[in-house]
Amino acid sequence: MPQFDEDAAGQVEVEQAHVAPMYRLLDEQLADARARLADVLRSSAGSAGEAYARDVEAERLARRLRRLEGAEEGLAFGRIDGADGTVLHIGRLGLHTGDRELPLLVDWRAEAARPFYAATAVHPMGLRRRRHLRVEGRTVRAVSDELLDGSAPAVGDVVGDGPLTEALEARRTGRMRAAVATLQAEQDEIVRSPHRGVTVVQGGPGTGKTVVALHRAAYVLYAFPGAAARGVLVLGPNARFLDYVSRVLPSLGENDVLLATCAELAGVVPAATEPFDVARLKGGSALAGALADLVRSRQAPGGGFAVRAGQEWVRLTSVDVAAARQAAVASGLAHNRAREVFKEHLIDLVTDALERGAVEALELIDAEVAESTGMDLDATAAADLRALGFDDAPAADPAEVFDADAVRADLAGDAGVDRAVESLWPRLAPEAVVRALLADARTMARHLPSLSGDEHSRLARSPDAPWTDADAPLLDEAAALVDGPPERTFGHVVVDEAQELTAMQWRMVMRRCPARSMTLVGDFAQAGPATAAGDWSQALGPHLGSRFALHTLTIGYRTTQEILATTHGLLARIAPGQTPSRSIRHGEPPRNLAADPNALATTLVEELRAQAAAHPGELLAVICADDRVEEMASAGVAQWARLVPASEARGLEFDAIVVVGPEEIVAARPSGERDLYVALTRATRRLCTIAVHRSGAPGGR
Numbered sequence: 001m002p003q004f005d006e007d008a009a010g011q012v013e014v015e016q017a018h019v020a021p022m023y024r025l026l027d028e029q030l031a032d033a034r035a036r037l038a039d040v041l042r043s044s045a046g047s048a049g050e051a052y053a054r055d056v057e058a059e060r061l062a063r064r065l066r067r068l069e070g071a072e073e074g075l076a077f078g079r080i081d082g083a084d085g086t087v088l089h090i091g092r093l094g095l096h097t098g099d100r101e102l103p104l105l106v107d108w109r110a111e112a113a114r115p116f117y118a119a120t121a122v123h124p125m126g127l128r129r130r131r132h133l134r135v136e137g138r139t140v141r142a143v144s145d146e147l148l149d150g151s152a153p154a155v156g157d158v159v160g161d162g163p164l165t166e167a168l169e170a171r172r173t174g175r176m177r178a179a180v181a182t183l184q185a186e187q188d189e190i191v192r193s194p195h196r197g198v199t200v201v202q203g204g205p206g207t208g209k210t211v212v213a214l215h216r217a218a219y220v221l222y223a224f225p226g227a228a229a230r231g232v233l234v235l236g237p238n239a240r241f242l243d244y245v246s247r248v249l250p251s252l253g254e255n256d257v258l259l260a261t262c263a264e265l266a267g268v269v270p271a272a273t274e275p276f277d278v279a280r281l282k283g284g285s286a287l288a289g290a291l292a293d294l295v296r297s298r299q300a301p302g303g304g305f306a307v308r309a310g311q312e313w314v315r316l317t318s319v320d321v322a323a324a325r326q327a328a329v330a331s332g333l334a335h336n337r338a339r340e341v342f343k344e345h346l347i348d349l350v351t352d353a354l355e356r357g358a359v360e361a362l363e364l365i366d367a368e369v370a371e372s373t374g375m376d377l378d379a380t381a382a383a384d385l386r387a388l389g390f391d392d393a394p395a396a397d398p399a400e401v402f403d404a405d406a407v408r409a410d411l412a413g414d415a416g417v418d419r420a421v422e423s424l425w426p427r428l429a430p431e432a433v434v435r436a437l438l439a440d441a442r443t444m445a446r447h448l449p450s451l452s453g454d455e456h457s458r459l460a461r462s463p464d465a466p467w468t469d470a471d472a473p474l475l476d477e478a479a480a481l482v483d484g485p486p487e488r489t490f491g492h493v494v495v496d497e498a499q500e501l502t503a504m505q506w507r508m509v510m511r512r513c514p515a516r517s518m519t520l521v522g523d524f525a526q527a528g529p530a531t532a533a534g535d536w537s538q539a540l541g542p543h544l545g546s547r548f549a550l551h552t553l554t555i556g557y558r559t560t561q562e563i564l565a566t567t568h569g570l571l572a573r574i575a576p577g578q579t580p581s582r583s584i585r586h587g588e589p590p591r592n593l594a595a596d597p598n599a600l601a602t603t604l605v606e607e608l609r610a611q612a613a614a615h616p617g618e619l620l621a622v623i624c625a626d627d628r629v630e631e632m633a634s635a636g637v638a639q640w641a642r643l644v645p646a647s648e649a650r651g652l653e654f655d656a657i658v659v660v661g662p663e664e665i666v667a668a669r670p671s672g673e674r675d676l677y678v679a680l681t682r683a684t685r686r687l688c689t690i691a692v693h694r695s696g697a698p699g700g701r
């Protein structure tokens with residue numbers, strides 16, 4: 001394989017001469033943005049409107065500043081030479097000067113940069129040459145060329161295609177790096193897709209799904225201004241994973257992306273864990289129906305309504321109340337908002353009743369006076385008014401004398417009325433709704449009939465129990481039912497490790513993306529214990545039908561072919577029918593050790609010490625079943641390696657891995673074999689497993 005060339009016929013100097021003015025321009029723009037921001041922050045605002053405009057401008061400038069700062073590292077990384085002699089440099093952002101027709105630097109996401117990623121010798125897309133630059137700090141260190149049009153290398157060509165190999169060979173740092181300089185054609189096609197709906201990307205471990213997802217987020221921000229204006233959300237399975245990917249978007253100059261877990265999105269801080277089967281039950285869509293049913297059951301389930309108005313009681317029949325309920329439900333509003341419609345409707349009915357009462361009372365008085373005195377009160381009043389000069393004064397109509405609006409306003413502010421409404425249609429808090437549903441088996445039997453009595457008992461929680469991860473989407477669902485859809489929604493949502501989402505979590509994701517513009521990446525062979533869906537259609541069908549574009553990545557960039565090969569049997573069991581991906585990396589075959597439980601710590605530390613000595617500087621990790629973590633920590637593993645519980649290994653990557661107790665990982669959770677598959681596929685170079693069993697009792701503990 002041709003490599004990066006560090007002394008290529010003066011081409012390093014040629015490129016340095018191109019790159020230097022880019023940094024000068026970047027510095028100018030940075031200085032300008034900083035000065036402008038300082039000016040804006042110093043300026044005083046005379047009115048609230050001016051203060052608002054100043055804050056908006058300051059935010060815009062701060063964003064621009066962050067973007068420029070983010071682009072500094074590896075500002076330019078590529079160059080394309082057209083067969084017609086046109087030269088374009090490709091980098092993290094676009095740079096233009098007034099005196100050149102062509103930009104100094106083309107943003108990697110611009111259409112003009114597409115051939116850098118997509119051109120091949122078969123389809124050169126008008127290119128003669130593609131060049132990669134290796135830039136350290138602000139200095140060009142090496143260049144590497146690919147000739148695409150079949151022409152013979154000429155002076156100035158430095159034929160090589162080392163950049164991908166070099167990127168993959170680089171030591172892991174514990175933080176994922178952007179792959180913007182080396183995005184491969186099959187990845188770039190998805191990243192740059194004009195499809196604005198839902199794009200699903202599947203593929204085996206290490207096929208670049210996360211790379212695609214994050215670069216897609218950056219592309220959406222650049223190419224779909226409408227979605228960008230409404231914000232981009234990236235969802236990951238846990239804080240450890242989000243930390244791992246947290247540098248990628250800022251290094252692409254994009255800081256305005258919210259990275260979150262589902263629980264964070266729901267505003268819940270889980271303070272307890274629970275058995276997997278309970279978490280899985282809570283993840284089922286039946287819970288959505290149950291919560292809705294429970295809320296409905298609090299909406300005027302029956303009975304009449306009575307309020308005291310002045311001296312008298314007004315009573316409405318159950319038919320009246322049912323009509324008010326009907327009007328509130330038909331409004332389509334969430335429970336607490338629909339309560340206002342219900343209340344207004346009842347107040348209208350009470351007002352009507354009061355008005356009817358007033359009319360009847362007046363007519364009764366008229367009739368009684370007429371009968372006892374023979375006087376027509378209306379006629380007498382009219383004659384009196386005529387005597388006073390009001391010739392055409394109309395006869396007083398009791399219905400007009402009655403001030404309905406004033407009565408309505410009085411009733412709306414009346415504490416007694418509100419109490420009566422509350423008893424029929426109480427205001428609800430999301431937490432109370434979830435607590436009520438899961439409080440006892442009887443309530444669940446009523447609202448959650450599709451589950452068995454045994455399942456109801458498993459789900460039951462005490463009202464003061466702390467919330468768990470699986471409670472978060474229930475609370476979010478309840479919030480949507482009682483208070484309406486979330487205030488914060490996004491123009492585009494990226495979900496990584498998307499196979500992990502339960503039906504209830506998908507519901508909360510969909511609520512946050514009304515435009516249904518999403519990039520979802522994952523692998524069902526790596527699904528954890530809460531996942532009930534077996535494929536994308538099952539997971540997404542309820543929300544999208546078949547309206548999603550499915551892509552499959554097939555080339556592995558992380559795990560060596562030697563490691564992948566040892567997982568084929570496991571993969572065939574956990575995902576029959578899935579074609580194993582093919583890795584472009586090669587290395588040592590995995591090593592398998594065994595240790596007695598008493599000797600485990602010693603065996604592990606010896607192994608780690610040996611690896612650290614043989615491969616200094618490598619990022620090493622130990623993955624074990626969650627309940628082994630404490631013991632491994634006290635064995636001093638942290639001195640040599642990161643210690644990762646198997647339940648949190650998804651998406652992560654290290655140079656070398658020691659998997660402690662593969663059989664324990666399998667036994668620990670219902671998704672054990674898939675957890676093991678995840679653990680075994682985290683290393684870029686080397687894998688060692690240590691089976692834990694007593695001598696003569698394999699598999700025991």
Ligand SMILES: Nc1ncnc2c1ncn2[C@@H]1O[C@H](COP(=O)(O)OP(=O)(O)OP(=O)(O)O)[C@@H](O)[C@H]1O
Pocket residue numbers: 164167168176177179182183184187203204205206207208209210211212523526557558650651652653
């Ligand atoms: N085009 C590329 N250029 C450089 N590195 C790449 C490229 N594509 C993938 N990689 C690297 O390969 C490794 C695996 O990529 P990534 O984490 O995106 O895979 P994944 O499919 O999400 O894996 P998993 O299923 O295990 O979560 C990462 O180190 C990533 O940086």
